[in-house]
Amino acid sequence: MHASCEVLLGLFIIPIVNYEKLVEAIKFFGFSDSVSIKKLKKRYRAISKELHPDKGGDEEKMKLVNEYYKCLMEYLESYEIPLDQKSMMLSSPEAFVYFQYMKKDKKDFRVGF
Template sequence: MPCNWENVDEIKRKLRSLKKLEIKIRSANTFDYAEAAGRQPKIDLVWDRFFNINNAGNSKARYSLENILSMSKEDFKDVINEFFFNVYYKYYMENGIVNYSLYDPEILKWMGLPPHAGLDDIKKRFRELAKKYHPDTGGDSSKFIELMENYKKLVE
């Protein structure tokens, strides 16, 4: 059931605050002269891949303002949770913080798994997709190769 958002500007403000929060989190340990001069630091933001609050088409963004406005509050919470999982994953990787319980959220999404999927979930889904994409069973060989590469990245 779609949520009745009362004010589009309020949603835009909330999404912009998420962007500022990501910048704070990810640039906490670095001194950036651009930031000191009052400009935003030059980092590849997860926010840019998730949200597009302008009406202009942005193929990099998963969720447009229109998508968000049509979501239920529960769906929106799931999007925010996925966003923060991606932000902290990126932060850990950039800062050399090794956490073996975290898997690349982009690969998990490609496999159709949630960001919190465990090794057993990954193995089970891998077997399902391997049966689907294996060339001997009429599957797409390029998808199978991509699956193998992604699986290798997850389990190594």
């Protein structure tokens, strides 16, 4: 059985992830509250170096690593990142300082300067 599939809902394609497989993948890679695609790729590469069959690792374990990686990547790639000013201020200290500075100078927020 596949780790995920896609459902067409209106104009949106929504990936359906097997929740149990997703929880297993999170535990396997050692993540807890949050993860980024960059962190997942880094952890995957480190584990792959140890378990890859060409390096003396177990082929079955490597298949499981690949399955968990695919499951987590599909989950992470299915979300859009909000780029509005409020979201940026909440997620980035640098953006917060930038927008506070812009507010003092009474300039409008412009992307690309």
